[in-house]
Amino acid sequence: MSLKEQSVATDPTEPTSLPLEEVLRHADANMNESLDRLFQLLRIPSVSCDPLYASQCQEAASWLANELTGIGFDACVRQTTGHPVVVGHQGQTSGPHILFYGHYDVQPVEPLDEWAADPFDPKLRAQPDGETHIVSRGASDDKGQLLTFIEACRAWKAVTGHLPLGVSMFFEGEEESGSPSMEQFLDEAGQELRADVMLLCDTYLWNDAVPAVTVMFRGLLEEEIEVTCANRDLHSGAYGNAARNPIQVLAELIASLRGESGEVAIEGFYEDVREPDEKLRSELKKLNFDADNFLKNVGLSKSAGDQAYSVLEQVWTRPSCEINGIAGGYYGDGLKTIIPSKAVAKISFRLVAGQDPGKIQSKFHEHIRARMPADCAVKFTGLGGSKASVIPSKSEYLRRARAALKDEWNCESVLIGSGGSIPIVSVMQSRFGLDSLPIGFARSDNRHHSPNEKYDVSSFHKGIRSWIRVLAELSHCESNRRKV
């Protein structure tokens, strides 16, 4: 008798009798199959910011829709104005209904020569500490993490024939590019994503042994700035001194963005910042964050941000301004003696509660325009933006999810912040009043966005087990929102 046939005996109307241990055992026994599926997804180079990979983004979406259909979801790929999304539903006649969000797109892999192996040919690599790493672009952010949830659902289905509560899935393909098509898609199809709570997995453990629920995300404003001086590249001998150099101009503009103490020096940049409430501040203090070690792990010893704030505040509760890329003139081998016509930089701002991306964008543009010297033109290209979000730290869903995590990890979970941005969290909160439970199993050394990104097999395994438990626990919650 197959596991699936066996599971037919379970009565879904009696949640207390859910064969939780059996589902966990099934997941344990099928880890290799779960890894095989993860590897299939990782082999698809779904880089969303580069138009060259559009068909691979489509392919990743199709793969996911197919997997969801295979475990009983009513799922399909939905086209958007950009890369497609995947939506799947598997309802229950009563009880709560949750929405799980993830993204199948990944960051570019450059600089490619810093990867030890092909970033889209995932490999298992045993480590001296006994861990095994899955090394690949997207291994952790977010393909490995989102599959923990799908595999948890698969285990429930395999053992019991159904899920312990109603589940919708929503995977986007533009998270790494500022989700430009999200708003329009939600305008058209958002109603069917309504649920009691949104789960997501694009976050970190607090440490290898302690799980976390991330209750605070920074927002994001992404800008490209191009400075043009002469109408063509000039010979630096013939024009050196006389012709305005756009690299020099751009460097001076960038230098003006930070003050002496590391603060962002745009006028009024901090004026709408809302500090975290007392309860959250005390939770954060209890974490005893080891700032020295945080910096040491990446080869640094001193924080560069506003010295009036702790390192944890700098990355979680204070807005930032970072130069993500710069290019101008000749940067191949040797030297080309030119004064280039133009130079470009990519600049992003991490925003915190209270800050409006549009208002910050205006202030940034004003700051730059006020500093442009003669004969220079500046062109701004907005690359997207989203507000910061804060998740209420008291709710039955949060309490029960933390209880489930405690069962799996044998310790209390913690509430943490994230310096990163998951736009969907603030979008779903502001559009539908839908709160999130971001529970992720990534470790701080997973190299998100960097060469040699990895995910620990133990993260993948305990992630699947954690979601199996969270699904069981949340099935007991009161449903207080409209079902799908």
Place this chain on the structure above:
Amino acid sequence: MSLKEQSVATDPTEPTSLPLEEVLRHADANMNESLDRLFQLLRIPSVSCDPLYASQCQEAASWLANELTGIGFDACVRQTTGHPVVVGHQGQTSGPHILFYGHYDVQPVEPLDEWAADPFDPKLRAQPDGETHIVSRGASDDKGQLLTFIEACRAWKAVTGHLPLGVSMFFEGEEESGSPSMEQFLDEAGQELRADVMLLCDTYLWNDAVPAVTVMFRGLLEEEIEVTCANRDLHSGAYGNAARNPIQVLAELIASLRGESGEVAIEGFYEDVREPDEKLRSELKKLNFDADNFLKNVGLSKSAGDQAYSVLEQVWTRPSCEINGIAGGYYGDGLKTIIPSKAVAKISFRLVAGQDPGKIQSKFHEHIRARMPADCAVKFTGLGGSKASVIPSKSEYLRRARAALKDEWNCESVLIGSGGSIPIVSVMQSRFGLDSLPIGFARSDNRHHSPNEKYDVSSFHKGIRSWIRVLAELSHCESNRRKV
């Protein structure tokens, strides 16, 4: 009877009987063949700064050696530690012996998409003003210009069977890369390049109607600077504010290189600068340089350099510091939310008389090191350097060359400076006491080092005719140096 047979009748011991007009007519009649040869050379993509083009540099050298042999030179390709040089000799039993210098290497062609056509597929393009442009990388700098001299020699040989004076040719392939192999080659083989004077053609007309002898070149110091902060690229959400950003650091360093008035802000940068003498200053003043038009031609209206000096002084007699290229982080399509590990810039200094490249390099390194914040490493890579040079404004060779130019152009030539650097001029001056006569036929709109570089057919034609006359005139000079 062929032209060559006919020419045997001329007596080389009687310079006054040289059939100058006949040689000029021969050059006129053979312009299409001269252009064909130029196009052959232009089709060889001899980009010296990029190792990918090493074999093409070799090919250009072989082509030149072959052409020289074809017109009676004892010529061959000589290997160096870098790209090869070409040396050829054709002596006379008495009278002066001159050395002609040129370079067969060219600048890279990036950005390729700004070229109207393949930069290595030269084409003639008729212009509304009646001129015809030769459009190609190297059309003017320096392939077109150096061929004016070879074609002048060819015409003399074709008509008279010999040259009016002893001539050596010396073509290098690393002028656009700072001539890294030059010193070693001159150590080994420099003696055979001794001559009474060195001619070169890598310079400009004063305007379309007025030829010039360039008597002042700036020197050059080329540096690459790499700033490294964290030991890998970081997620700008997770680390934004806290982690030192090497692009921000590099921008602040670059901003520190120029002061409020556009002066170079490195301490002691100007301390060894030798101002031009009174005679040269008055010659320069007489030029009535149209600074507004100079800037307007490239889309600018106001000079960016030290405002205490005129535009002509800024580009000829004052040293500069230019950022030639910069790169860091992600600069492809879209945005990648990283704080990169490193950023790099290519920086060059144009030096004037009195300044020592080694001393300026030390001051630059000190300036940068004194400004490095915590957790940042800086790596300097020297890419070459040369001193500025000033050519004596009184000599029989200069006087006679100007007389020849007057005959061809029907006006007095002028003495000018160049903001650019031709390292060989200072090297030959300091090594062998060999002065130069830099006479070029390029126009200011030739787009040296830029997309759509061009050379006017009229420059090519009058260049050949000018050299034919200069060779005749210089044959009357006293020889006061050891011959080859």
